[in-house]
Amino acid sequence: LTAGGATSLTAGGRAVIRFVARSNGAPLAGTHVVISSRPAGQRGLHTIRTATTGAGGAVSLAIAPMRNTVYRAVLEAAPATAATTTVTVHQHITLVADRLRIARGGVVRLTGRVLPGHPGARVRVQLLTAAGWRTVALPRLGAASHFAKTVIAALRGRYVLRVVAPATARNGNGQSATVTVRVR
Numbered sequence: 001l002t003a004g005g006a007t008s009l010t011a012g013g014r015a016v017i018r019f020v021a022r023s024n025g026a027p028l029a030g031t032h033v034v035i036s037s038r039p040a041g042q043r044g045l046h047t048i049r050t051a052t053t054g055a056g057g058a059v060s061l062a063i064a065p066m067r068n069t070v071y072r073a074v075l076e077a078a079p080a081t082a083a084t085t086t087v088t089v090h091q092h093i094t095l096v097a098d099r100l101r102i103a104r105g106g107v108v109r110l111t112g113r114v115l116p117g118h119p120g121a122r123v124r125v126q127l128l129t130a131a132g133w134r135t136v137a138l139p140r141l142g143a144a145s146h147f148a149k150t151v152i153a154a155l156r157g158r159y160v161l162r163v164v165a166p167a168t169a170r171n172g173n174g175q176s177a178t179v180t181v182r183v184r
Contacts (some may be wrong), residue, residue: 001019001033001073001074001075001081002019002020002083003017003018003019003071003083003084003085004018004019004085005018005060006087007087008087008088008089008172009065009087009089010091010092011066011067011089011090011092011174012064012092013064013092014062014064015062015063016060016061016062016063017061017063017071017087018058018061019033019058019059019061019073019083020057020058021033021053021057021081022057026057027055027056028053029053029054029055029057030053031052031057031075031077032050032052032075032076033050033053033073033074033076034047034050034076035047035048035049035050035051035059035061035071035072035073036071036072036073036074037069037070037072038072039065039066039067040067040068040069040171041067041170045070045072048061050076059073063087065089066115067116067170067171068086068088068089068170068171068172069086069087069089070084070086071084071086071087088171088172089171089172090173090175091115091171091172091173092114092115092174093112093115093163093174093175093176094112094176095111095112095161095162095163095177095178096110096179097109097161097179098110098111100179100180100181101181101182102181102182103184104153104154104156104183104184105152105154106152106183107152107153108151108153108159108181109148109149110125110147110148110149110161110179111146111148112146112147112176113144114145114147114174116145116170116171117145118145118168118171119142120140120141121140121141121165122138122140122141123138123139123141123147123164124138124163124164124165125138125139125161125162125163126161126164127151127160127161128161128162128178133162133164136151137149153181153183155183156183156184157182157183158181158182158183159180159182159183160178160179161179161180162175162176162177162178163175
């Protein structure tokens with residue numbers, strides 16, 4: 001029994017994992033496979049589905065976990081035959097700037113949200129510089145996992161900003177799309 005398919009996705013996304021049963025290289029068609037999962041933070045595996053392999057010896061499972069999850073498949077007729085795969089679920093971060101053009105010395109208010117929620121955690125607002133990404137603020141997530149931060153544009157030019165959330169015990173790290181603010 002072997003596992004394949006997605007090993008990471010972003011929270012709110014969907015993917016497919018696949019388990020293939022073979023005996024001496026030949027596919028085992030019509031075999032019952034018990035699939036279990038254990039999301040990060042939970043104890044023990046919980047059966048989520050029993051499936052029958054097709055002609056190619058495979059079963060597929062569409063997944064949409066919100067936190068890191070271990071999936072395990074066991075041949076029903078041979079419980080010692082198992083395969084495991086872990087899917088890392090990266091945090092989904094939205095980022096919005098209230099203005100994309102401002103005068104020098106002006107302020108830009110950045111807002112967004114992190115999913116799944118991690119109230120009280122800190123995220124990093126980063127600015128792209130010639131030396132790479134530099135953290136310019138560390139806002140704390142509110143009760144609904146929202147954040148807001150004001151950035152002052154001291155110089156003329158183009159400011160490329162993003163927000164990064166570090167990995168937690170339940171989720172992989174996350175990174176927003178960038179926003180570009182032009183300062184005149």
